[in-house]
Amino acid sequence: MFPRPIQQASAPARALYKTALPIALFLWLFPLLGVAVTSLRPASDLAMGNYFGMPSDIAWGNYLEIFTNSPIGQYIFNSFKVTIPTVIGTLILSTMTGFALGIYRFRSNLLIFFMFVAGNFVPFQILMVPVRDLTYGLGLYNTTGGLALFHIAFQTGFCTLFMRNFIAALPRELIEAARVEGVAEWKIFWYIVLPLMRPAIAALAVLVFTFIWNDFFWATVLTTSASTQPVTAGLSSLNGQWIAQWHLVSAGSIIAALPPVLMFFLMQKHFIAGLTLGAVK
Structure with missing residues (x-):
């Protein structure tokens, strides 16, 4: 009725589990990582269309600006x-x-x-x-x-x-x-x-x-x-x-x-x- 613990599964099942778990975790955290990276982008990157690439600079000032301008x-x-x-x-x-x-x-x-x-x-x-x-x-x-x-x-x-x-x-x-x-x-x-x-x-x-x-x-x-x-x-x-x-x-x-x-x-x-x-x- 209940699934067996992964430790009791076969060797191929354990290998698949160890491979799939990090992939699933990365896919689940990917949007959060995208938000975190965007929070450090300078406004010029977004103006030039750099939405998904590496930031040209680390703009820690965004966290100060959010308090001063909003x-x-x-x-x-x-x-x-x-x-x-x-x-x-x-x-x-x-x-x-x-x-x-x-x-x-x-x-x-x-x-x-x-x-x-x-x-x-x-x-x-x-x-x-x-x-x-x-x-x-x-x-x-x-x-x-x-x-x-x-x-x-x-x-x-x-x-x-x-x-x-x-x-x-x-x-x-x-x-x-x-x-x-x-x-x-x-x-x-x-x-x-x-x-x-x-x-x-x-x-x-x-x-x-x-x-x-x-x-x-x-x-x-x-x-x-x-x-x-x-x-x-x-x-x-x-x-x-x-x-x-x-x-x-x-x-x-x-x-x-x-x-x-x-x-x-x-x-x-x-x-x-x-x-x-x-x-x-």
Whole structure:
């Protein structure tokens, strides 16, 4: 049913694997390498059509120019204003809903759980007009708060699915023993369940942070000005109608990718533990 480890495969299969893996890795990283090289090209190279050749010079000044000639600092700050409240809000809501759906047995438990999950299967493109009209009617259009609230509502379904399944796998004997001792339900959640959920919370925090930070679609739909646009939408505004500053866009893209990369490496141990906890018995 499951594929065998590559160490147990035949010698030709192992040789093919060792050959194909670096090739696949290079093809996957090639666009990123292209962006990195373009971020170091001088503007004269692009003006002469040197898009894919070696740069005539290493223009480290592009990384300084992106800060002096564009509001990328404001864009990055806006991304943090949207991403951090979204991560906190989704984790708070999903841990509580996951606890309720994973621990308590009541009528319509599965129905409510399926309603949370069903939102993940709705194509988000068809929500563009209704969500835009809703935020406009509530006075939240073109605000970082409105964008964060939408992401919290949209991501809570996936996070609830993740948390509910994690909590349902916890030993129920711990909870029953606490109830026998007369511990209140909120204390069971706070002192018993929540500490056991730390690996799952860390893994989910990294995933949600990456999802929201890299969001482009809703950033362009629900924000329009430099004072509210996240960095993904703000970078696209660097290209005017007649001039394309791809060297600055590439430099800004490298800078914009640093926060989620740094967060992943800082939380790598907890992230892997959260994804693999419960994978084996």
